[in-house]
Amino acid sequence: MNAVLIFISAAVINNFVLAYFLGICPFLGVSKKVETSINMGLATTFVMTLTAVITWLINEYILIKFNLPFLQYVTFIIAIASLVQLVEMFIRKSSPSLYRSLGIFLPLITTNCAILGLALFMALREYTFIETVAFGVGGGIGFTIAMVLMGGIREELEYADIPPALKGAPMTLLVAGMLALAFMGFAGMLSV
Amino acid sequence: MAANKKSLSAEFVKGLWVENPILKLLLGMCPALAVSNSATNGLAMGLATAFVLVASNALVSLVRRLVPAQVRIPTYIMIIAGFVTLADLFLQAQLPVISKALGPYVALIVCNCVILGRSEFFASKHSLLPSIADGFGMGMGFTIVLLVLGSIREVLGSGAIFGYVFMGEEVFVPWVVMVLPAGAFLTLGLLMGILNYITRPKGDSA
Numbered sequence: 458m459n460a461v462l463i464f465i466s467a468a469v470i471n472n473f474v475l476a477y478f479l480g481i482c483p484f485l486g487v488s489k490k491v492e493t494s495i496n497m498g499l500a501t502t503f504v505m506t507l508t509a510v511i512t513w514l515i516n517e518y519i520l521i522k523f524n525l526p527f528l529q530y531v532t533f534i535i536a537i538a539s540l541v542q543l544v545e546m547f548i549r550k551s552s553p554s555l556y557r558s559l560g561i562f563l564p565l566i567t568t569n570c571a572i573l574g575l576a577l578f579m580a581l582r583e584y585t586f587i588e589t590v591a592f593g594v595g596g597g598i599g600f601t602i603a604m605v606l607m608g609g610i611r612e613e614l615e616y617a618d619i620p621p622a623l624k625g626a627p628m629t630l631l632v633a634g635m636l637a638l639a640f641m642g643f644a645g646m647l648s649v
Numbered sequence: 650m651a652a653n654k655k656s657l658s659a660e661f662v663k664g665l666w667v668e669n670p671i672l673k674l675l676l677g678m679c680p681a682l683a684v685s686n687s688a689t690n691g692l693a694m695g696l697a698t699a700f701v702l703v704a705s706n707a708l709v710s711l712v713r714r715l716v717p718a719q720v721r722i723p724t725y726i727m728i729i730a731g732f733v734t735l736a737d738l739f740l741q742a743q744l745p746v747i748s749k750a751l752g753p754y755v756a757l758i759v760c761n762c763v764i765l766g767r768s769e770f771f772a773s774k775h776s777l778l779p780s781i782a783d784g785f786g787m788g789m790g791f792t793i794v795l796l797v798l799g800s801i802r803e804v805l806g807s808g809a810i811f812g813y814v815f816m817g818e819e820v821f822v823p824w825v826v827m828v829l830p831a832g833a834f835l836t837l838g839l840l841m842g843i844l845n846y847i848t849r850p851k852g853d854s855a
Contacts, residue, residue, distance in 0.1 A: 478682040620842075631842075
């Protein structure tokens, strides 16, 4: 039950992008079109889930066991970087069409702070294995939702009459602010 | 030597405005938005980031000839993660209150693209002194934006600055939204818009 709550909370209430400010760079950078947003969102969800599993194992069976929590940042970031590399090689071999559609987004995921944030929050809150997986999948889906919403709004914005000073990044930030306001409406849904 | 000195100060100044990491390069947005809910937090985060920037820029520039090109990115990330751990442990030991307020966002300095960006584009190609100047300038530019953002949000969101309440409930009803996530996006968006308007090319009617 707890895992279900964590999943819903990570997906909408405490949305990674709109409530924790994690993964803002891809959120602002590659959300110009709905299609690229979906691809980026799915790739990130995939890596997030794997990261959640791997970093949980590392944290539980290596870092805590040998009393090395100060190495957390270094090991987590290396685990994430090598994981992304591995996923990239695997997808390129097994599914060239998927690899082409993800394109340059895959390597970019390494520097997505949502991934490292996920690993750190998971360690900080001492989730169990199942909870960690729910957190990873939920966080990824929340990220995808935010990306797709943003992509859709920005496609429409192309045709809007925006003051020149606000064009580009400022307008995107204002839209993100309104999205964050809207997502605050989920806050009363359940308490975790 | 004079030319060298001039370029050092130029490397420093460009980070403040022309290549300001947040306002112009749009790098390092996550910490900028996440911890700028008060002036103190913004300042602490900015200084921590500036320290990591200077230290990692210096070290990257020192080892730039020893590191093979293929493994340079992982090496830089390792260096950055090391200094972030240092900064985090220092904050935990010396300033536990601030360390608590910043929470896991201190660790997320590792993912701050400003730092990796400067290592990759500047420090790996320049010698020690320009790299330090560049890191210091970028760090200060980052800190100033965070401080301004944090001050605006604290004043409007809780009628206080650096935790000192100067507008009580009776004269000013705080805009709670400013300290919430939505306020961060809106403030930074408006701030950028205003700066774009002020600095627009002459004759361009905005």
